[in-house]
Amino acid sequence: MDVVKNEESNDSTQRYEVLMELGDCHATVGRYEPARQYYNKAASMSPDEAGPYVGLGVVALHENNLDDADIAFRVAYRLNNSCSKAFAGMAMIHQQRGDYRGAFDLYLKCMELDPDNLTALLGLFQASCQMGTFSKIIHYLELYLKMHSADVSVMFSLSALYMKEGRLEDSKNLLLNAVALDPSNQDAVNLLEEIEHKISQDMQLEVNI
Amino acid sequence: MTGPLVSIIIPTFNRRLYLPYALGSAVRQDYENIEIFVVNDGGEDVSDIVSSFDDPRIIFINREENRGKSYSLNQALAKATGKYVCYLDDDDIYYSNHVSTLVGVLESNPDYHVAYSDLYKVYCRILPDGSRQVLSKVVEVSRDFNRYFMFYFNHCLHISLMHRRDLLEKTGLYNENLNILIDWDIARRFAFFTDFYHVEDITAEFYSPLEDDSRISIKGRKDLGEYKKNVLAIRKTRPTKPWYKTKDLSIIFDTDEVCGNSINTIGQVVGHTFYPYMLYIPMPAHRWTQMNSNFANMVNVDVAEQTSRLEKIDKALNECEGEYVVILPNGFSITDLWVEKATYALDNSCENECFELEDSSEYCFAVAARKEDFIKARNQFPEYSLRDSLNAAGLTVKKVDEMTSPFEFDSYVHLAIQKEEEGDWKKAIEIYEYLAKSSQNQLWIKTCIVKACFEAGYYDAAIKFSEELNNKRPTVNTLLRHAKICRKMNDYSGAIELLRKAEQILEGKELIWM
Numbered sequence: 001m002d003v004v005k006n007e008e009s010n011d012s013t014q015r016y017e018v019l020m021e022l023g024d025c026h027a028t029v030g031r032y033e034p035a036r037q038y039y040n041k042a043a044s045m046s047p048d049e050a051g052p053y054v055g056l057g058v059v060a061l062h063e064n065n066l067d068d069a070d071i072a073f074r075v076a077y078r079l080n081n082s083c084s085k086a087f088a089g090m091a092m093i094h095q096q097r098g099d100y101r102g103a104f105d106l107y108l109k110c111m112e113l114d115p116d117n118l119t120a121l122l123g124l125f126q127a128s129c130q131m132g133t134f135s136k137i138i139h140y141l142e143l144y145l146k147m148h149s150a151d152v153s154v155m156f157s158l159s160a161l162y163m164k165e166g167r168l169e170d171s172k173n174l175l176l177n178a179v180a181l182d183p184s185n186q187d188a189v190n191l192l193e194e195i196e197h198k199i200s201q202d203m204q205l206e207v208n209i
Numbered sequence: 210m211t212g213p214l215v216s217i218i219i220p221t222f223n224r225r226l227y228l229p230y231a232l233g234s235a236v237r238q239d240y241e242n243i244e245i246f247v248v249n250d251g252g253e254d255v256s257d258i259v260s261s262f263d264d265p266r267i268i269f270i271n272r273e274e275n276r277g278k279s280y281s282l283n284q285a286l287a288k289a290t291g292k293y294v295c296y297l298d299d300d301d302i303y304y305s306n307h308v309s310t311l312v313g314v315l316e317s318n319p320d321y322h323v324a325y326s327d328l329y330k331v332y333c334r335i336l337p338d339g340s341r342q343v344l345s346k347v348v349e350v351s352r353d354f355n356r357y358f359m360f361y362f363n364h365c366l367h368i369s370l371m372h373r374r375d376l377l378e379k380t381g382l383y384n385e386n387l388n389i390l391i392d393w394d395i396a397r398r399f400a401f402f403t404d405f406y407h408v409e410d411i412t413a414e415f416y417s418p419l420e421d422d423s424r425i426s427i428k429g430r431k432d433l434g435e436y437k438k439n440v441l442a443i444r445k446t447r448p449t450k451p452w453y454k455t456k457d458l459s460i461i462f463d464t465d466e467v468c469g470n471s472i473n474t475i476g477q478v479v480g481h482t483f484y485p486y487m488l489y490i491p492m493p494a495h496r497w498t499q500m501n502s503n504f505a506n507m508v509n510v511d512v513a514e515q516t517s518r519l520e521k522i523d524k525a526l527n528e529c530e531g532e533y534v535v536i537l538p539n540g541f542s543i544t545d546l547w548v549e550k551a552t553y554a555l556d557n558s559c560e561n562e563c564f565e566l567e568d569s570s571e572y573c574f575a576v577a578a579r580k581e582d583f584i585k586a587r588n589q590f591p592e593y594s595l596r597d598s599l600n601a602a603g604l605t606v607k608k609v610d611e612m613t614s615p616f617e618f619d620s621y622v623h624l625a626i627q628k629e630e631e632g633d634w635k636k637a638i639e640i641y642e643y644l645a646k647s648s649q650n651q652l653w654i655k656t657c658i659v660k661a662c663f664e665a666g667y668y669d670a671a672i673k674f675s676e677e678l679n680n681k682r683p684t685v686n687t688l689l690r691h692a693k694i695c696r697k698m699n700d701y702s703g704a705i706e707l708l709r710k711a712e713q714i715l716e717g718k719e720l721i722w723m
Contacts, residue, residue, distance in 0.1 A: 012344045025708065
């Protein structure tokens with residue numbers, strides 16, 4: 001026989017969680033100094049956790065302090081070598097320093113660990129654009145869309161890549177979905193028009209031949 | 210504040226570092242009419258700590274011999290003169306309103322002789338200098354009083370409890386033969402005589418250091434054999450009658466021999482019954498003596514060798530003392546709640562109703578009834594079978610169904626937790642909402658609803674219930690959850706405000722004197 005206790009569990013990480021939440025909230029609204037203080041408190045509370053260093057790295061990135069950000073993300077990685085956010089942070093630093101190849105590889109590592117990470121996905125997309133290569137990221141965008149089937153911004157990015165790859169029907173279908181979900185998305189509407197026009201041109205060409 | 214005298218008892222053993230905080234929290238109560246007993250249980254000298262408070266309300270018992278916690282409590286109780294008594298361990302603390310809160314409800318509700326509040330369990334890390342770094346403060350137990358639960362296990366922690374001192378005249382003092390669970394033992398005995406008033410305010414903290422195996426309560430629990438021995442010793446304890454709030458149960462064992470199979474049945478009864486009972490075994494006294502049984506709470510009903518089965522039962526029925534009677538046939542399947550479901554059904558039944566036990570059958574008839582109903586039926590129709598005599602006397606024999614249980618609430622919570630684990634948050638919410646319609650454990654259920662609504666993504670509902678919860682009684686966890694909901698709704702300043710409150714509780718801002 002088993003009878004249950006109250007809902008509040010045997011939890012030894014509550015204070016750490018409160019400090020991290022405070023850090024994240026302050027960082028989100030742009031109050032970087034208190035955010036940094038809370039992340040530092042969280043780090044001293046749980047010295048083995050990577051989370052506070054990721055937070056410190058993000059704050060440093062916002063302040064455009066790439067060296068401090070680099071150190072923080074490296075510490076996070078050292079504490080937890082499967083911390084996807086540490087990879088994403090290091091990738092952003094590489095990207096901002098103009099090392100697109102390095103950024104691309106680190107974003108890829110992040111996506112392997114966490115296919116759900118939108119920051120890394122968009123970073124991957126940007127780095128691809130900056131390098132002029134797209135083929136590798138289609139897989140990750142498709143994977144992401146499987147998990148977030150209503151994400152119009154990713155639909156748009158993927159349809160643009162399909163178009164560049166010559167997969168016009170795939171691109172059109174995706175854009176039709178995007179426009180159905182968000183009819184006010186003018187970029188998607190415009191791209192859809194462009195693709196439909198291109199498809200009709202191609203068909204005309206085939207008929208003429 | 211004026212009011213009756215309250216005795217606070219603080220037993221201590223080798224905790225010089227923490228005793229000043231415990232004693233300080235007792236001295237700083239906003240209720241002044243108190244006497245504070247500090248009992249040194251043969252540990253290192255603490256007289257300097259006690260005298261440093263320079264408070265005439267402190268009575269110091271400085272014993273050199275280590276005799277255990279129960280002995281220390283009893284020693285203080287022998288000298289206590291307060292109308293009410295409460296307890297504080299030497300490494301825990303009261304909030305300043307602890308005594309006033311509990312005295313207030315007991316004075317306003319004189320039918321209750323015991324009251325208890327909620328506590329924070331404080332998970333902490335011991336730093337090299339011995340100080341405690343707080344990691345979490347959680348309300349681990351916040352249950353409304355439930356007598357069946359109290360008979361099964363404790364849900365009122367010792368330092369949260371205040372009781373009338375004269376209640377001990379009925380229950381007896383602390384059991385000095387127990388190594389652990391002495392608090393459950395005394396609370397369980399209280400439950401025979403009074404209901405407990407549950408105050409949902411958090412009025413104290415008890416500390417639970419991580420990886421601290423030196424505590425007696427932890428060491429005792431690790432030795433499973435010793436632990437079970439203590440549990441059984443507690444469950445067999447029957448305070449002196451009359452019991453004002455508990456119906457005694459007599460189990461009449463319908464067997465021809467006490468050997469083999471029937472000994473096994475008796476063992477099962479002992480192992481699976483937590484409702485207070487006496488087991489009556491009708492058999493010739495000389496055979497009973499030969500058995501040399503060590504089972505607790507067993508009584509022989511002496512019958513002649515050739516007595517028929519029904520005559521034996523009738524004799525036991527007339528000799529037994531319980532208000533409820535269960536007839537237990539030999540070989541009957543005994544599992545958890547086997548008899549408690551029936552006593553619970555009787556508690557909630559009309560007159561002239563009795564209950565056939567869940568696994569009872571035509572050939573192995575087990576039944577629970579009020580003693581007077583049973584005797585009336587047997588006296589009127591002694592030649593009939595048990596079932597027929599009950600029917601003939603106009604009693605309705607109902608079958609205990611699967612859902613009848615003193616732990617119905619827990620069964621539903623279990624089901625909801627199962628649904629949560631399956632990711633079916635919607636179903637979990639439905640179950641919690643059903644439970645919320647009952648009058649029990651409202652704060653607990655509301656906490657569960659908030660969690661389930663949050664996980665299900667129903668943020669509007671989550672925020673509504675969360676606000677209600679935090680207006681009534683904010684805890685670190687409820688504030689943290691509320692803040693997470695605010696974040697999801699992009700209300701960052703709201704989240705920060707809630708998190709700051711949670712942080713202040715964790716930092717002990719209300720304990721600024723420490």
